Structure formats: C-alpha cells, structure tokens
Amino acid sequence: MTQSFHPPVRTLMGPGPSDVSPRVLEALGRPTIGHLDPAFIGLMDDIKRLLQYAFRTRNALTMPVSAPGSAGMECVFVNLVSPGDKVIVAQNGVFGGRMKENVERCGATAVMVQDDWGKPVDPHKVEAALKANPDAKAFAFVHAETSTGARSDAATLCRLARDRGVLTIMDTVTGLGGVEVDLDGWGVDAVYSGTQKCLSCVPGLSPVSFSARAQEVIQQRTHRVQSWFLDMNLVMAYWGGSSQRAYHHTAPINALYGLHEALVVLEEEGLENAWARHRAHHSALAAGLGALGIGFVVEEPWRLPQLNCVTIPAGVDDAALRRRLLDEYNLEIGAGLGPLAGKVWRIGLMGHAANRTNVLFCLGALEALLGRTGGVAAARSAYEATAKSA
Amino acid sequence: MTQSFHPPVRTLMGPGPSDVSPRVLEALGRPTIGHLDPAFIGLMDDIKRLLQYAFRTRNALTMPVSAPGSAGMECVFVNLVSPGDKVIVAQNGVFGGRMKENVERCGATAVMVQDDWGKPVDPHKVEAALKANPDAKAFAFVHAETSTGARSDAATLCRLARDRGVLTIMDTVTGLGGVEVDLDGWGVDAVYSGTQKCLSCVPGLSPVSFSARAQEVIQQRTHRVQSWFLDMNLVMAYWGGSSQRAYHHTAPINALYGLHEALVVLEEEGLENAWARHRAHHSALAAGLGALGIGFVVEEPWRLPQLNCVTIPAGVDDAALRRRLLDEYNLEIGAGLGPLAGKVWRIGLMGHAANRTNVLFCLGALEALLGRTGGVAAARSAYEATAKSA
Numbered sequence: 105m106t107q108s109f110h111p112p113v114r115t116l117m118g119p120g121p122s123d124v125s126p127r128v129l130e131a132l133g134r135p136t137i138g139h140l141d142p143a144f145i146g147l148m149d150d151i152k153r154l155l156q157y158a159f160r161t162r163n164a165l166t167m168p169v170s171a172p173g174s175a176g177m178e179c180v181f182v183n184l185v186s187p188g189d190k191v192i193v194a195q196n197g198v199f200g201g202r203m204k205e206n207v208e209r210c211g212a213t214a215v216m217v218q219d220d221w222g223k224p225v226d227p228h229k230v231e232a233a234l235k236a237n238p239d240a241k242a243f244a245f246v247h248a249e250t251s252t253g254a255r256s257d258a259a260t261l262c263r264l265a266r267d268r269g270v271l272t273i274m275d276t277v278t279g280l281g282g283v284e285v286d287l288d289g290w291g292v293d294a295v296y297s298g299t300q301k302c303l304s305c306v307p308g309l310s311p312v313s314f315s316a317r318a319q320e321v322i323q324q325r326t327h328r329v330q331s332w333f334l335d336m337n338l339v340m341a342y343w344g345g346s347s348q349r350a351y352h353h354t355a356p357i358n359a360l361y362g363l364h365e366a367l368v369v370l371e372e373e374g375l376e377n378a379w380a381r382h383r384a385h386h387s388a389l390a391a392g393l394g395a396l397g398i399g400f401v402v403e404e405p406w407r408l409p410q411l412n413c414v415t416i417p418a419g420v421d422d423a424a425l426r427r428r429l430l431d432e433y434n435l436e437i438g439a440g441l442g443p444l445a446g447k448v449w450r451i452g453l454m455g456h457a458a459n460r461t462n463v464l465f466c467l468g469a470l471e472a473l474l475g476r477t478g479g480v481a482a483a484r485s486a487y488e489a490t491a492k493s494a
Numbered sequence: 495m496t497q498s499f500h501p502p503v504r505t506l507m508g509p510g511p512s513d514v515s516p517r518v519l520e521a522l523g524r525p526t527i528g529h530l531d532p533a534f535i536g537l538m539d540d541i542k543r544l545l546q547y548a549f550r551t552r553n554a555l556t557m558p559v560s561a562p563g564s565a566g567m568e569c570v571f572v573n574l575v576s577p578g579d580k581v582i583v584a585q586n587g588v589f590g591g592r593m594k595e596n597v598e599r600c601g602a603t604a605v606m607v608q609d610d611w612g613k614p615v616d617p618h619k620v621e622a623a624l625k626a627n628p629d630a631k632a633f634a635f636v637h638a639e640t641s642t643g644a645r646s647d648a649a650t651l652c653r654l655a656r657d658r659g660v661l662t663i664m665d666t667v668t669g670l671g672g673v674e675v676d677l678d679g680w681g682v683d684a685v686y687s688g689t690q691k692c693l694s695c696v697p698g699l700s701p702v703s704f705s706a707r708a709q710e711v712i713q714q715r716t717h718r719v720q721s722w723f724l725d726m727n728l729v730m731a732y733w734g735g736s737s738q739r740a741y742h743h744t745a746p747i748n749a750l751y752g753l754h755e756a757l758v759v760l761e762e763e764g765l766e767n768a769w770a771r772h773r774a775h776h777s778a779l780a781a782g783l784g785a786l787g788i789g790f791v792v793e794e795p796w797r798l799p800q801l802n803c804v805t806i807p808a809g810v811d812d813a814a815l816r817r818r819l820l821d822e823y824n825l826e827i828g829a830g831l832g833p834l835a836g837k838v839w840r841i842g843l844m845g846h847a848a849n850r851t852n853v854l855f856c857l858g859a860l861e862a863l864l865g866r867t868g869g870v871a872a873a874r875s876a877y878e879a880t881a882k883s884a
Binding site for chain 1: 495498499500501502503504506508510512517519521523525527528531532536537543561562564565592595596599600627688690697698719720721741742743744745747749752754755757762820824831
C-alpha cells in the first residue's frame with residue numbers, strides 16, 4: 105500500500121515556486137463548491153478585480169488561465185497570432201526562446217532580436233527590428249527574465265512598438281507583485297504571469313490580461329484559435345462580466361481559493377509596499393553576498409530584487425553545494441539554465457519569501473558551507489542602516 | 495479591502511466537482527516544495543504507479559496533465575492527430591461534440607457517428623463508419639458521457655477499431671474510479687480523465703495514458719505538436735522514468751499532493767470495492783427516485799451509477815427547484831445540457847460523495863420540495879435488503 109505523502113518543510117529561495125503564504129495554504133483546503141455556484145461567481149469577480157489592481161490595468165479581459173505559466177504564454181500567442189503572421193521576439197534568456205517556439209507552432213514567423221543572457225533587452229535593436237519589419241503584427245518580450253534575473257525597460261519597449269501600431273506582448277511571470285508592473289501606463293496589449301513567484305501562491309494558474317485592442321484582434325480573427333481549451337472567445341463567456349456564465353471547462357476551484365487569498369494579502373500590504381519590501385531584502389542579501397565575495401550577473405540598474413542571479417565562486421561544486429543546502433538546511437536555491445548552467449545560482453526572494461529570516465538564514469547557510477564569513481553581519485548592518493534612515 | 499473568501503459548505507451531487515474527501519483537502523495545504531526537489535520525484539513516481547492501477551494499464555506514459563479535463567482531451571488529440579488526418583468520432587452527448595472541435599482545430603477531418611443523447615454509442619454504426627473510412631487514423635468515443643449518464647461498451651468499440659489497425663481514443667472523465675475501466679484489457683490507445691469526479695479530488699488535473707503504439711505515433715510524427723504546453727515529446731522528459739528530470743513547466747505541486755492522496759484512498763479501498771460501492775448507492779438512490787415517480791433517461795444496462803440522469807417531473811420549475819436545493823439545503827445537483835436542458839437533472843454519486851448520507855439527504859430534500867413522499871423509505875429498504883443479502 106502506498107503511504108500518504110508528507111513533504112519535507114523547505115525554505116524555497118529558488119526561481120519559484122517560492123515560499124507560499126500560510127494563509128494561501130490554508131485557503132486551498134476550504135470546502136470545494138461547484139464552478140457554477142453563485143458563491144463562486146462572486147469569487148471570480150473578486151479575482152478579476154484584484155488582478156486588475158496587481159497588473160495596474162482596467163482591461164476587462166483579465167483573469168487566471170486554469171493552468172501554469174507556460175499555458176498562459178501559449179494562451180496569449182494562440183489567441184493573438186495566426187498562420188502567416190510575423191512576430192518580433194526579443195530573447196535574452198530561456199523564455200524568449202519559448203516565445204519563439206510558441207510563435208512557430210502557430211504557423212507564424214518569429215523575427216528574433218538577441219541580447220546576451222543577463223542583459224536587458226536593448227531598445228535600439230528592437231527599434232531597428234521594428235523598422236526593418238514594418239509588416240510585424242506583434243512584438244514580444246520578457247519583462248522579468250526568470251532564467252537570468254534581468255529586468256527590461258518595458259515602458260520604452262512598449263512605446264517603440266505601439267508607435268508603429270504593433271501589438272505588445274509581455275511575459276512578467278516573475279515580475280508581478282515583486283517590481284513595478286503598469287500595463288495601462290506602459291501600453292501592454294497582452295500579458296501573462298504566474299502565481300508561484302511574487303504572489304506567493306502555489307503553482308498551477310497563470311494570470312493573463314488583454315487590452316481592448318487585443319480583444320478586438322481575438323474577436324475578429326478568421327482562423328480559429330488552434331487550442332479549444334485556451335480559446336479566449338470561449339473562455340470569455342465563462343469569465344466575462346455577465347451573471348449568466350456559460351460553462352466552458354471546470355475551473356480549478358480550490359486553486360482559485362488560493363489565488364484569491366494571495367491577492368487579498370497583496371492588496372492588504374499594498375502594491376508599492378510589496379515592491380519596496382522586495383527591494384529592501386534584496387539590498388540586504390546583496391550586501392551579504394558581496395561580503396562573501398559573490399558577485400551578481402546582472403548590472404545593478406537591471407537587477408530584479410526578487411531573483412538574484414549570482415556567480416558561483418571558483419572551485420565550488422555547484423550541484424554538490426545545492427544538494428547540501430537542501431539536505432542539511434532544507435533550503436532550495438536555483439541552478440543556472442542554458443549557457444549559465446553550472447556558472448550561476450538563482451536566489452529568489454519572492455513574495456512571502458522576501459523576508460529578513462530567509463535572507464539571514466540563506467547567508468548563514470552559505471557561510472557555513474563555503475567556509476567564509478561576514479555575510480550575515482553585512483546583511484544585518486544593511487538592515488540596521490535602513491532602519492535608522494527610516 | 496477585499497475579504498478572504500469562505501465558501502458555503504455544500505453537498506456536491508452534480509456532475510462534478512463532487513464532494514472532495516477531507517483527506518484530499520487536508521493534503522492540498524501541505525508545505526509546497528520545488529518541482530525539481532528529489533522528494534517531489536518520489537511523489538511523481540507514486541502518482542504514475544497509482545494511475546496505472548486506476549486505469550488498469552502498464553502504459554509507461556501515464557501521468558496527470560497539469561490542467562483540467564478539457565486540456566487532457568486536447569492533449570490526447572494534439573499529440574495523436576496531424577493536419578490531414580481523418581478521425582471517426584462517436585457523439586452521444588456534449589463531449590463527443592467537443593472531440594470534433596479538437597479534431598478540426600488540429601487541421602484534421604472528423605467523421606461523425608451520431609447517437610441520441612442518453613443512448614450508448616451503437617457499435618454497428620461505428621463498424622459501418624470504420625468500413626466506410628478505411629483511411630481513418632483514429633476512432634474516438636466517450637466511455638462515460640457526463641452530459642447524459644450513459645455508459646458505452648468500450649471493450650466492443652475498441653475491438654472493432656483495433657481489428658482494423660485504427661487508434662482508439664477514449665474519454666472517461668466521469669468513469670475513472672466509478673465503474674470498470676480496463677485500458678489494457680480493452681485495448682485503449684489514449685485516454686483522458688478528470689480528478690473532480692469519482693476520484694474525489696479537486697478539479698484542475700487530467701490523468702492521461704498512452705499505449706506503446708500511441709507513444710510511437712507521437713514520437714514519429716513529422717508535423718510538430720501545435721501545443722508547446724501539451725507536447726508529450728517534451729512532457730515525457732519531465733514525467734519520464736529517468737531520475738534526471740528535465741524542466742518543462744512548473745508542475746502544480748499542491749494539486750498533485752491532492753491527487754496523490756485521492757489515489758491512495760482509492761488504493762486502500764480497492765478498485766472493485768469502489769465500483770461496488772457506486773453501484774450499491776446508485777441502487778438505493780434509484781429505488782428512492784422511483785418511489786418519488788422520477789424516471790431515468792438512460793436504459794438500465796447503460797446507466798452510470800455515479801451519474802443519474804433523471805427526468806424532471808411535469809410542472810416542476812427546473813431552475814427554481816435547483817436554486818431552492820442550493821439555498822435551503824446547500825445541495826447542488828446538475829442541470830441538463832444541450833437538448834436535455836430544462837428536461838433532466840443530473841444527480842451525481844461520485845467517489846467520496848457515493849455514500850448513504852448523501853443518498854438519504856438528497857431524497858429527503860427532493861421529497862420536501864416536491865411535496866411527495868416515500869423516497870427516503872424506499873432507499874432505506876433497498877439498503878436493508880442489501881445488508882440482509884450480504
């Protein structure tokens with residue numbers, strides 16, 4: 105007979121899932137109700153409104169896709185892109201590459217704009233690509249690259265594309281709730297995110313939002329969306345504004361309880377306060393890592409506070425050290441991906457996990473396993489300095 | 495400020511989600527771990543093995559899709575069907591129609607075999623369609639029609655198709671755990687199910703399984719699977735047998751805790767015992783409904799014990815009565831769909847919800863609201879008769 109599964113209690117400081125708020129874990133276990141229950145309709149309305157708050161948008165079509173972030177990405181592409189279209193895709197890490205995959209599987213052409221991993225997307229290259237491809241329908245980029253910890257200048261990138269009437273598609277899986285996201289201010293036409301990063305919710309849902317302009321493109325397309333499950337023309341009838349919801353698929357009820365609670369927590373704290381908290385703990389972590397002689401991959405202005413991509417010190421066995429962190433400290437940090445594999449660690453400070461306990465604990469564990477000193481002390485000083493200046 | 499959401503406590507006797515086992519609800523809230531955590535790999539292996547048990551298969555490619563049943567359906571079709579293919583689809587309710595949608599969105603042709611809603615799929619019609627379409631690549635049917643409560647003869651249907659070398663695709667979203675499912679015995683090449691029916695888990699995951707023959711078709715296809723998220727060539731690298739799992743997408747960790755627990759509960763009870771329990775409570779419910787003058791839509795041999803599709807008594811306002819059941823009794827039963835809307839109710843007895851308390855409670859509530867008598871007494875007699883004969 106198989107035994108019930110009781111997971112080890114980890115501290116999750118990788119690229120996500122991050123530590124989940126106990127309030128969210130508790131909410132997941134509340135009694136299941138039907139997906140057409142009147143009480144559930146109220147929950148859906150709350151979630152839409154709270155996601156509009158988190159995304160800073162008035163987009164009516166704002167909702168969670170009933171599947172992880174990769175499905176959110178696919179949802180955006182299959183709805184906006186048709187066979188024969190041309191899409192300019194900026195790549196500066198893993199997820200730009202996945203966008204390319206999505207564009208091509210829609211029967212469209214991806215024009216790639218490449219930047220080094222760890223660098224932000226270069227607006228000049230994007231501008232050149234837009235000029236060279238006046239027939240491009242959309243421009244897609246990653247706001248917060250989970251594979252490198254680099255933020256890109258979404259406001260500038262979106263302006264360049266919109267000035268030419270090109271649709272803007274943004275990945276902010278790791279951004280939402282951790283750094284400024286301003287859909288309406290930036291002019292983002294379609295966006296997808298994840299729940300398991302700075303929203304401190306469990307993985308499995310992908311918040312998306314479409315501008316009125318994007319919604320029009322979806323409604324007027326002549327080639328049917330290749331995915332039935334992700335076809336927003338159908339999903340809208342369920343998540344739309346009317347009280348008469350048409351059944352599309354069975355919503356993941358309890359996962360939505362969790363997302364609702366996570367968004368309530370975010371609203372209680374306030375978006376700007378959440379961003380400031382991520383910055384504060386990042387500063388302390390950075391001070392500590394600096395004292396341990398560990399440097400960052402991304403230049404300072406473009407670092408995501410919630411995802412610290414740092415160089416593995418010379419002579420340290422990557423996999424062995426991460427395994428010891430897990431076995432001896434129940435602490436998970438992330439490995440590098442692609443060209444950064446074996447060269448970097450990704451230390452997450454996402455949502456609920458962006459707190460002083462985690463910062464000091466992580467630095468202490470690294471000190472012990474690397475046989476170095478001064479990291480915890482440096483972080484503590486950084487916290488004290490912040491407290492004094494406040 | 496938005497308040498936390500505390501759902502009403504319902505008794506779920508519709509077409510799903512069904513009442514969730516308290517053990518599953520509790521499991522959902524266990525601490526989240528990473529999707530590449532060594533402890534999580536063990537959980538995945540358990541889930542694969544337990545799904546093989548539930549499906550009665552030795553298929554290596556057996557796993558839950560990280561999204562609801564509709565995505566499971568799409569996963570099966572996008573992986574097996576390529577543009578230009580021909581697929582014979584049997585329709586005797588809502589879900590055969592959705593299969594057609596999926597086939598067509600893959601750029602393939604669906605040859606429809608129609609049966610009345612409430613009837614099983616007619617093997618003679620299927621045989622004729624197979625003869626008339628020797629170039630058909632696959633045959634798809636619904637084993638347990640959620641919209642009508644009709645079971646079809648999966649063994650015969652699969653044999654007809656396999657005798658002609660045609661791939662068999664089966665929907666058993668409502669079947670798994672409630673009535674006999676025997677993938678290997680029947681010769682099913684691809685199947686999808688859901689978690690929120692007879693597995694008594696929350697909605698959001700879709701167990702699928704592919705035979706070695708189906709897996710070969712997937713591996714040898716020349717046209718790329720149109721969905722990146724559902725491409726089994728990629729998913730296999732994560733859910734496959736090797737201990738070196740390649741990251742594909744972030745698995746819905748906590749939802750998988752719930753599925754694991756639901757499958758452990760099923761294994762503890764034993765598959766055959768679970769089927770017998772569904773039959774026993776269905777018999778009692780049927781006796782009670784009969785005494786209330788409420789008849790079944792489906793002929794007896796083809797009734798799914800877990801989904802009782804019954805005719806609404808003349809003069810009764812469908813929506814008003816269901817609303818009173820919900821408001822006054824916190825009891826959810828299902829409405830009719832399509833041509834059956836307004837004519838039938840769908841009363842579920844699925845998984846954990848297939849119990850004596852629910853049967854007697856539901857009959858009592860119907861008695862009270864319909865102003866009829868004798869339902870509860872008849873069910874009680876049925877239980878006593880069963881107990882005596884046992």
